[in-house]
Amino acid sequence: MQLQQLAADLTVPDGAGSLAISGLTADSRQVLPGFLFAALKGVHADGAGFAVQAAAAGAVAILCAQDAVAGLRGQLPETVVLLGCEDPRRSLALMAARFHAAQPQVVVAVTGTSGKTSVAEFTRQIFQSAGHKSASLGTLGTVTADGQGYGGLTTPDPVGLHKELDRLARDHVTHLALEASSHGLDQHRLDGVRLTAAAFTNLGRDHMDYHPTVEDYLTAKLRLFRDLLPKGGTVVVDPGEKYADRVISIAQDRGLQLLTVGETGKTLKLTGLRPSGFGQVLTLETPRGNYTVTLPLIGRFQVSNALTAAGLAIASGLDTGPVLRALENIKGAPGRLEFSGKTKSGGLVVVDYAHKPDALENALAALRPFASGRLGVIIGAGGDRDPGKRQLMGKAAQERADFVIVTDDNPRSEDPALIRKAVLKGAPAAREIADRAEAIREGVRQLKAGDILCVAGKGHETGQIVGNRVLPFSDHDAVAEAIAEQESAMETGA
Ligand SMILES: CC(=O)N[C@H]1[C@@H](OP(=O)(O)OP(=O)(O)OC[C@H]2O[C@@H](n3ccc(=O)[nH]c3=O)[C@H](O)[C@@H]2O)O[C@H](CO)[C@@H](O)[C@@H]1O[C@H](C)C(=O)N[C@@H](C)C(=O)N[C@H](CCC(=O)O)C(=O)O
Numbered sequence: 001m002q003l004q005q006l007a008a009d010l011t012v013p014d015g016a017g018s019l020a021i022s023g024l025t026a027d028s029r030q031v032l033p034g035f036l037f038a039a040l041k042g043v044h045a046d047g048a049g050f051a052v053q054a055a056a057a058g059a060v061a062i063l064c065a066q067d068a069v070a071g072l073r074g075q076l077p078e079t080v081v082l083l084g085c086e087d088p089r090r091s092l093a094l095m096a097a098r099f100h101a102a103q104p105q106v107v108v109a110v111t112g113t114s115g116k117t118s119v120a121e122f123t124r125q126i127f128q129s130a131g132h133k134s135a136s137l138g139t140l141g142t143v144t145a146d147g148q149g150y151g152g153l154t155t156p157d158p159v160g161l162h163k164e165l166d167r168l169a170r171d172h173v174t175h176l177a178l179e180a181s182s183h184g185l186d187q188h189r190l191d192g193v194r195l196t197a198a199a200f201t202n203l204g205r206d207h208m209d210y211h212p213t214v215e216d217y218l219t220a221k222l223r224l225f226r227d228l229l230p231k232g233g234t235v236v237v238d239p240g241e242k243y244a245d246r247v248i249s250i251a252q253d254r255g256l257q258l259l260t261v262g263e264t265g266k267t268l269k270l271t272g273l274r275p276s277g278f279g280q281v282l283t284l285e286t287p288r289g290n291y292t293v294t295l296p297l298i299g300r301f302q303v304s305n306a307l308t309a310a311g312l313a314i315a316s317g318l319d320t321g322p323v324l325r326a327l328e329n330i331k332g333a334p335g336r337l338e339f340s341g342k343t344k345s346g347g348l349v350v351v352d353y354a355h356k357p358d359a360l361e362n363a364l365a366a367l368r369p370f371a372s373g374r375l376g377v378i379i380g381a382g383g384d385r386d387p388g389k390r391q392l393m394g395k396a397a398q399e400r401a402d403f404v405i406v407t408d409d410n411p412r413s414e415d416p417a418l419i420r421k422a423v424l425k426g427a428p429a430a431r432e433i434a435d436r437a438e439a440i441r442e443g444v445r446q447l448k449a450g451d452i453l454c455v456a457g458k459g460h461e462t463g464q465i466v467g468n469r470v471l472p473f474s475d476h477d478a479v480a481e482a483i484a485e486q487e488s489a490m491e492t493g494a
């Protein structure tokens with residue numbers, strides 16, 4: 001693609017417009033001959049410091065902040081075109097959207113502290129049930145009816161994201177639901193995505209290592225509604241959620257369509273809710289009539305997630321009746337309150353991805369009614385992530401469970417003992433078992449008939465990040481092994 005097409009909204013230096021660009025990247029290590037390299041200021045490094053390496057690797061153009069142009073000019077060969085701009089992250093994303101131009105016809109996005117993966121997955125399943133070739137994209141990677149692709153970040157970098165949207169569209173995927181993380185929104189990873197509708201789930205404690213204040217965290221999330229959703233788009237929200245008023249006022253100020261769900265919602269108004277076996281029966285008032293829906297999932301929060309997903313599907317043009325019928329066959333996202341095993345003694349083990357205080361409270365509250373005996377939980381906290389949430393997670397676990405085991409999650413570059421210590425501050429009565437597999441074994445050993453054990457924090461993950469190595473680890477596998485070991489010990493009378 002020619003530089004002038006790629007940089008349609010920027011001033012391209014004289015004579016450089018016809019320069020052919022063969023690819024884009026913000027990582028000098030990924031540059032190939034003919035590439036444009038975007039020099040971005042990051043959390044750890046300044047990309048401008050890698051411009052010389054990028055040029056040596058074959059970059060023919062460099063996108064950078066306007067005030068970096070003069071400094072870089074002297075360091076680079078004359079032939080390398082320097083493209084200064086106000087906001088290089090935004091410009092890179094818009095370029096990526098032009099370079100990888102195809103997108104599914106309908107793209108919806110969801111943001112919030114918890115529930116993004118679940119809402120994106122439910123929305124995909126509803127789209128699919130209406131006969132549309134569909135995908136979801138987020139923490140689980142790309143999920144389609146054919147299976148799951150590799151996942152890294154919740155919201156991929158803009159070049160990777162637009163490449164994936166282009167691939168999906170070429171693969172005839174017409175409907176896509178994607179997760180918008182606060183990091184992704186703040187870093188303009190989603191700019192250039194053509195959205196039909198956007199939803200807000202909730203805002204609780206997370207990522208206070210990255211966002212200086214809750215207001216800053218909320219502001220990042222609100223970008224989805226303020227900057228990314230175009231005029232004519234629909235905002236889906238439960239007005240009863242904390243901070244929903246901020247989302248609604250943006251929708252009103254910008255004249256966006258508003259679709260509200262939940263007890264005080266108008267389009268999908270929840271008028272009744274009762275448990276039924278391992279599910280819940282919802283009664284709903286809608287402009288298309290009243291419905292009774294049996295949701296095959298437990299937990300009040302899954303009701304919110306299901307209604308938000310239904311709202312996104314309706315905002316995308318699907319009919320209310322079939323959308324609500326589709327909820328009756330919805331499957332929970334992998335690793336979210338997922339049944340993982342049953343011990344011979346009659347205890348149940350559930351794997352859940354709660355790794356923030358609110359999520360943990362909600363997951364344990366959802367399980368409590370099903371525990372005729374004790375409710376136990378295994379928790380840890382990730383390294384290189386918001387340290388302030390650790391003690392609060394410990395506290396939530398101690399308050400809501402009958403026994404707590406504190407173990408390692410993904411320590412990353414941190415000392416795992418110090419992470420556990422912070423969690424234990426909130427749960428002084430907990431047992432500490434560093435090794436996650438051993439913690440799960442011990443949790444399983446504790447189970448008697450009617451007890452439930454919730455293994456929290458890692459959900460669908462298949463690795464444990466220790467330092468910069470990813471060691472194979474799956475909570476589901478560890479649970480299966482612990483149950484099998486216990487059974488063979490019982491058989492041999494050990
Ligand atoms: C803190 C954070 O979000 N960092 C993201 C950010 O990196 P950065 O720009 O700050 O990186 P940096 O290391 O400071 O480097 C600055 C620039 O120099 C470049 N560089 C660096 C070294 C080199 O040799 N050459 C080179 O060109 C880098 O490519 C980068 O462009 O932009 C990168 C590209 O988009 C992301 O990969 C990276 O995610 C890191 C790996 C990460 O761990 N992010 C997590 C916290 C994250 O984003 N999580 C969210 C939230 C999850 C949720 O709760 O839902 C997610 O969406 O997954």
Ligand SMILES: Nc1ncnc2c1ncn2[C@@H]1O[C@H](COP(=O)(O)OP(=O)(O)OP(=O)(O)O)[C@@H](O)[C@H]1O
Nearest residue numbers: 113114115116117118139301336353354359362363
């Ligand atoms: N609407 C909700 N409100 C509160 N907690 C929720 C909600 N939905 C899910 N949870 C809890 O949060 C955990 C993570 O859910 P999910 O993966 O859907 O959220 P997410 O926003 O995608 O999280 P992440 O940002 O880590 O990707 C679940 O396992 C559950 O414990």
Ligand SMILES: N[C@H](CCC[C@H](N)C(=O)O)C(=O)O
Nearest residue numbers: 355381382385409410457458
């Ligand atoms: N998307 C989340 C994943 C956290 C998963 C948890 N197991 C941990 O490592 O903290 C994050 O990047 O904060």
Ligand SMILES: [Mg+2]
Nearest residue numbers: 116117139154
């Ligand atoms: Mg997610």
